[in-house]
Amino acid sequence: MANILVVDDELGIRDLLSEILNDEGHTVELAENAAQARAARQRMRPDLVLLDIWMPDTDGVTLLKEWSTTGLLTMPVIMMSGHATIETAVEATKIGAQSFLEKPITMQKLLKAVEAGLARNSGQPAAAVPLRKPGMAGVVPMPQPELTVESAMTGGQTIPPVVEMGPQARQVFELDKPLRDARDEFEKCYFEFHLAKEGGSMTRVAEKTGLERTHLYRKLKQLGVDLSRGKRERNAA
Numbered sequence: 001m002a003n004i005l006v007v008d009d010e011l012g013i014r015d016l017l018s019e020i021l022n023d024e025g026h027t028v029e030l031a032e033n034a035a036q037a038r039a040a041r042q043r044m045r046p047d048l049v050l051l052d053i054w055m056p057d058t059d060g061v062t063l064l065k066e067w068s069t070t071g072l073l074t075m076p077v078i079m080m081s082g083h084a085t086i087e088t089a090v091e092a093t094k095i096g097a098q099s100f101l102e103k104p105i106t107m108q109k110l111l112k113a114v115e116a117g118l119a120r121n122s123g124q125p126a127a128a129v130p131l132r133k134p135g136m137a138g139v140v141p142m143p144q145p146e147l148t149v150e151s152a153m154t155g156g157q158t159i160p161p162v163v164e165m166g167p168q169a170r171q172v173f174e175l176d177k178p179l180r181d182a183r184d185e186f187e188k189c190y191f192e193f194h195l196a197k198e199g200g201s202m203t204r205v206a207e208k209t210g211l212e213r214t215h216l217y218r219k220l221k222q223l224g225v226d227l228s229r230g231k232r233e234r235n236a237a
Contacts, residue, residue: 001026002046002048003044005028005029006030007052007063008055009055013103014032017050017105019217020107020111023202034055034059034063037051041072048114048121050114051064052081053080053084054081060081060092075121077096078099078100078101078114079097080103082103098116098117099113106212106213107206187219194209
């Protein structure tokens with residue numbers, strides 16, 4: 001596995017890329033600006049760098065040029081941006097960047113670019129990166145599981161519905177509440193169940209639930225799911 005330096009001023013992007021790459025077994029170093037990237041490059045020789053173009057102190061193209069002119073561009077660099085022009089991408093490629101990823105970055109494109117960059121660094125041809133699941137490049141609606149709701153009217157009272165979550169999990173959901181609240185409650189429980197089952201691996205949960213990786217990450221944050229819980233359980237095991 002490889003040592004990868006991720007340079008981006010957006011915390012969410014750094015966390016997302018770090019999570020994906022860690023799931024793939026890579027060691028990830030993070031930098032939020034050019035100054036931290038310079039310091040990281042002095043401490044180590046990364047096998048690959050993911051470098052954002054637009055940053056507040058020094059832009060990525062200028063940093064790339066700096067590394068090139070000082071002999072520090074000894075590793076593949078993949079540029080990233082959500083607003084760069086074709087001219088900027090071409091300029092970065094001429095300086096020495098291996099490729100360019102446009103934000104938002106899908107998991108498939110990221111892994112394919114990283115695979116190609118690492119293969120180039122090792123002198124080996126890049127292996128084909130298989131699709132993790134049909135439709136991975138786009139946002140796939142979450143498949144709705146079958147819900148077995150058993151209810152009966154007894155003396156004017158309703159027995160609470162029971163939703164089957166799996167062979168080892170049962171959860172009672174109260175349906176006498178607004179639809180949005182009931183849906184969020186179910187989805188949180190659903191994702192927590194799969195995170196625990198997959199040992200906290202976001203990659204495997206994305207495959208299992210049929211969601212594109214970046215959409216899954218945002219969904220878990222929105223629902224307030226504790227992403228560190230699965231990691232702690234996996235490390236304890």
